[in-house]
Amino acid sequence: MITAWYCIVSFMLIVYVATDGRNFGAGMLHWVVARKPEERRQVVAAIGPLWSWHEVWLVGFGGTLVAIFPRLMAAAFAGYYLALMLILWCLILRGVSLEVGGHINNPLWQQFWDFVFVVSSCLLAILFGAAAGNLGRGVPLDAQGNFSMAFFTDFKTRGYVGLLDWYTVSVAIFAAIMLAAHGATYLALRTEGPVHERSATYAKYLWGAVAPLFLLISAESWVVRPDLFRSGLYDPLCWLGLFVAIVSAITLISGLSTRRETRAFIGSNGILVGVLATGAAAMFPVMLYSTLAPENSLTANAAAASQSALRYAAVWWPVAFVLASTYFVFISRRYSGKVSLKRDTQGFY
Amino acid sequence: MNSNLSDPAFWSRLQFGFTLSYHYLFPQLTMGLAWFLVYWKWRALRTGDEKYNQAARFWAKIFGLNFAVGVVSGIPMEFQFGTNWAGFSRHAGGVIGQTLAMEGMFAFFLESAFVGALIWGERRLGPRYHFMAAAAVAVGSWTSGYFIIVTNAFMQHPVGYQVEANGSLGLTSLNAYLLNPWAWIQFAHNQMAAVVTGSFVVAALGAFYALRGLYPTQARLYLRAGTFTGLIASILVAFPTGDQQAKMVGRHQPVTLAAMEGRFVGGAKAGVAIIGQPNVAARRLDNPIEVPGGLSFLAYGHFGSFVHGLEDYPQDIWPDNIELLYYSFHLMITLGTLFILLMAYANILHWRGRLEKSTLLLWVLMLAFPFPYLANTLGWMTAELGRQPWLLYNLFYTRDGYSKVVSNGNTIFTLIGFVGLYFVLGLLFLFLVGREVSHGPETEEPLASPLAEPSV
Numbered sequence: 095m096i097t098a099w100y101c102i103v104s105f106m107l108i109v110y111v112a113t114d115g116r117n118f119g120a121g122m123l124h125w126v127v128a129r130k131p132e133e134r135r136q137v138v139a140a141i142g143p144l145w146s147w148h149e150v151w152l153v154g155f156g157g158t159l160v161a162i163f164p165r166l167m168a169a170a171f172a173g174y175y176l177a178l179m180l181i182l183w184c185l186i187l188r189g190v191s192l193e194v195g196g197h198i199n200n201p202l203w204q205q206f207w208d209f210v211f212v213v214s215s216c217l218l219a220i221l222f223g224a225a226a227g228n229l230g231r232g233v234p235l236d237a238q239g240n241f242s243m244a245f246f247t248d249f250k251t252r253g254y255v256g257l258l259d260w261y262t263v264s265v266a267i268f269a270a271i272m273l274a275a276h277g278a279t280y281l282a283l284r285t286e287g288p289v290h291e292r293s294a295t296y297a298k299y300l301w302g303a304v305a306p307l308f309l310l311i312s313a314e315s316w317v318v319r320p321d322l323f324r325s326g327l328y329d330p331l332c333w334l335g336l337f338v339a340i341v342s343a344i345t346l347i348s349g350l351s352t353r354r355e356t357r358a359f360i361g362s363n364g365i366l367v368g369v370l371a372t373g374a375a376a377m378f379p380v381m382l383y384s385t386l387a388p389e390n391s392l393t394a395n396a397a398a399a400s401q402s403a404l405r406y407a408a409v410w411w412p413v414a415f416v417l418a419s420t421y422f423v424f425i426s427r428r429y430s431g432k433v434s435l436k437r438d439t440q441g442f443y
Numbered sequence: 444m445n446s447n448l449s450d451p452a453f454w455s456r457l458q459f460g461f462t463l464s465y466h467y468l469f470p471q472l473t474m475g476l477a478w479f480l481v482y483w484k485w486r487a488l489r490t491g492d493e494k495y496n497q498a499a500r501f502w503a504k505i506f507g508l509n510f511a512v513g514v515v516s517g518i519p520m521e522f523q524f525g526t527n528w529a530g531f532s533r534h535a536g537g538v539i540g541q542t543l544a545m546e547g548m549f550a551f552f553l554e555s556a557f558v559g560a561l562i563w564g565e566r567r568l569g570p571r572y573h574f575m576a577a578a579a580v581a582v583g584s585w586t587s588g589y590f591i592i593v594t595n596a597f598m599q600h601p602v603g604y605q606v607e608a609n610g611s612l613g614l615t616s617l618n619a620y621l622l623n624p625w626a627w628i629q630f631a632h633n634q635m636a637a638v639v640t641g642s643f644v645v646a647a648l649g650a651f652y653a654l655r656g657l658y659p660t661q662a663r664l665y666l667r668a669g670t671f672t673g674l675i676a677s678i679l680v681a682f683p684t685g686d687q688q689a690k691m692v693g694r695h696q697p698v699t700l701a702a703m704e705g706r707f708v709g710g711a712k713a714g715v716a717i718i719g720q721p722n723v724a725a726r727r728l729d730n731p732i733e734v735p736g737g738l739s740f741l742a743y744g745h746f747g748s749f750v751h752g753l754e755d756y757p758q759d760i761w762p763d764n765i766e767l768l769y770y771s772f773h774l775m776i777t778l779g780t781l782f783i784l785l786m787a788y789a790n791i792l793h794w795r796g797r798l799e800k801s802t803l804l805l806w807v808l809m810l811a812f813p814f815p816y817l818a819n820t821l822g823w824m825t826a827e828l829g830r831q832p833w834l835l836y837n838l839f840y841t842r843d844g845y846s847k848v849v850s851n852g853n854t855i856f857t858l859i860g861f862v863g864l865y866f867v868l869g870l871l872f873l874f875l876v877g878r879e880v881s882h883g884p885e886t887e888e889p890l891a892s893p894l895a896e897p898s899v
Contacts, residue, residue: 143559143563144559146511146514146555146558147552147555147556149514149518149555150547150551150552150555152518153517153518153521153546153547153551154544154547154548154551154552156521156522156525156543156547157521157540157543157544157545157546157547157548158540158544158547158548159525159540160521160524160525160532160536160539160540160543160544161536161537161540161541161543161544162537162540164532164533164535164536164537164540164611165533165536167524167525167529167532167536167540168525168529168530168532168533168536168846169529170525171522171524171525171526171529171532172525172526172527172529172846172847172848172849173848174526175526175846175848175849175853175857176853176856176857178522178525178526179526179857179860182518182519182522183860183864185515185518186515186516186518186519186864186868187864189511189514189515190511190512190515190868190871193507193508193511194508194511194871194875197875197878198878240847240848241848242848242849242850399536399537399540399611399613400537400607400611400612400613400614401613402537402613402614402615403537403538403540403541403613403614406541406614406617407541407544409617410541410545410548410617411544411548414545414548414549414552415548417548417549417552417553418548418552421552421553421556421557422556424556424557425556428560428564428567
């Protein structure tokens with residue numbers, strides 16, 4: 095039961111990263127792929143109507159975490175206090191910039207909100223990347239299952255670590271590049287004209303950079319958490335995740351080189367899903383690893399709520415998920431194809 | 444909470460109270476306005492009269508701005524259960540997390556999938572599906588409200604739980620938890636109050652246009668819909684929902700009722716104070732003007748009923764800020780009464796065909812719209828201050844619920860951040876809504892191709 099819930103919670107977070115991640119990526123590339131005002135509107139129109147739908151995955155993840163793994167939620171959210179608050183503020187600014195940027199047909203207004211959009215998207219990609227690095231490296235959990243972390247301490251990965259150290263910073267940079275590549279792939283799919291051309295080019299370069307960096311990050315992770323690799327080696331799910339990532343990479347390469355954008359985008363999503371799923375599978379059953387002493391680590395069993403809570407949630411969650419999937423069919427029909435400024439822009443009003 | 448400003452629980456409470464009160468300014472209008480949109484879209488379908496479509500289109504834009512601020516200010520609420528209230532999440536997460544997750548999964552997916560279609564999709568969807576998008580958004584917003592009310596009702600009146608071996612709370616019955624009798628009454632009361640806000644805003648804009656002599660058809664429509672719904676909803680807020688809510692507080696939280704009324708000494712034939720200032724040190728109400736037997740009647744149905752006073756209870760379970768609780772409750776009641784009188788008068792004038800000619804009343808209607816927001820906030824302050832010192836009534840103290848690892852330095856820093864960010868957000872919101880209002884409802888085609896036809 096707990097294993098199943100671990101999978102569901104990871105699934106929701108992975109869906110969030112894959113869907114909103116492309117928005118962060120598009121936001122980071124906003125200035126470079128779109129140079130004229132109409133081109134910028136095109137980028138906003140490609141992600142505009144869906145950002146709140148994507149954010150619901152984060153809300154759903156957060157709520158499910160409270161219900162199923164309350165002790166993880168309590169320890170992690172309080173421990174990551176400032177970093178999470180920064181993420182929240184950036185999410186607020188990102189959402190607002192998308193919503194109101196198109197309201198007024200005035201260059202200064204739009205330049206300002208484009209700026210807010212780009213900066214908040216970059217920060218979000220980096221902060222979520224650093225958070226992923228923190229999950230991998232671990233946090234200074236004490237014997238009571240609490241921790242409180244500064245932004246940085248001595249930049250080392252053992253003992254009383256900070257949010258940022260050499261490892262988490264490199265994961266953050268890697269995540270930002272990967273999400274930018276993901277966003278470029280998405281923009282290539284949804285746009286036309288110069289934005290399309292530039293996005294397709296950036297997608298190639300950025301994915302080209304991801305490949306060697308991925309090997310580098312894997313090597314770093316080996317140094318920081320060798321135990322993850324030892325346990326992952328015998329975990330079929332890790333191999334499955336890796337397999338998905340490799341197949342997706344092939345799909346992506348063939349999509350990019352033959353200009354089949356849907357295929358490339360599927361591959362791009364698959365890589366994210368595969369890599370994150372591999373990480374989640376390797377970590378299990380530990381959810382929050384302690385850098386002070388491995389025995390302080392918070393496992394899924396220790397973090398979980400009572401059996402009854404898990405059972406009740408298992409009844410309603412599938413129903414809700416089926417409903418959400420139906421809406422997704424509606425959404426994907428409604429917002430498929432290239433954005434056309436005549437039809438789809440957020441518009442001024 | 445004591446008055447000690449170095450108490451971390453105080454800062455976490457202040458931050459949660461501030462971010463939540465601010466956030467709720469937006470959903471209350473969304474929930475109230477949603478059914479106006481559904482009604483207008485339905486009238487447009489039935490009658491084919493374009494004025495209903497114009498009204499729906501115009502208010503959908505104001506709805507959209509509200510919705511956006513509601514979304515961005517709502518996400519911090521859920522996160523703060525973990526960041527600032529880790530003790531509470533650890534203790535009761537298995538129970539309250541259910542509804543927090545259900546809100547996202549059942550309500551937000553529905554709302555956010557269709558809100559874009561409601562605002563931007565009129566041309567693509569056609570009238571029938573556009574009506575359905577409006578209905579989906581309305582249902583989504585009320586569903587989300589219900590899940591949050593259930594969460595709060597559990598804090599006010601815990602049901603369907605058991606204490607597990609490790610001391611935390613587990614769920615024994617999801618049905619009992621979701622169908623908490625407290626939740627039903629609180630939901631009815633709260634939703635009617637949201638409709639009051641929506642009605643007052645709609646009526647205020649109608650009054651504004653009527654006074655300016657602009658868009659007469661739309662102005663009449665808003666005035667009629669706003670004042671009619673406003674009267675019904677204002678009455679329903681007070682009776683039966685508010686009345687039942689107070690009786691429920693009397694049943695399950697008698698000490699809270701005593702504090703809300705500033706009643707220190709128990710007794711039969713308890714009066715209800717119209718005016719008076721609680722003096723906690725002297726344990727009396729200063730300068731009281733009371734209706735004799737009023738409280739006995741309101742709480743228990745007989746003028747002679749015995750009503751407990753605060754002194755019947757140990758002081759450590761008194762709500763920790765009796766003065767603020769008393770004023771919140773009394774101001775809410777006063778405002779609610781004024782709402783009924785104002786809307787009744789407006790409906791009488793309308794019935795006699797003089798509503799749009801009565802300049803004075805139009806001015807009052809135009810300026811009255813902030814007060815339902817105030818009354819809603821005061822109502823929630825009554826509920827939450829009245830629950831103290833408990834986080835879960837009779838189960839778990841607020842002082843045990845905050846995050847022990849988060850320092851005051853962090854909480855005060857983020858509180859300042861939220862205040863600054865939300866202030867700017869508020870200015871931006873008012874500016875954009877003001878712009879919509881000055882553009883007016885009649886100039887717009889369905890939103891679709893703004894770049895091809897620059898409209899500004």
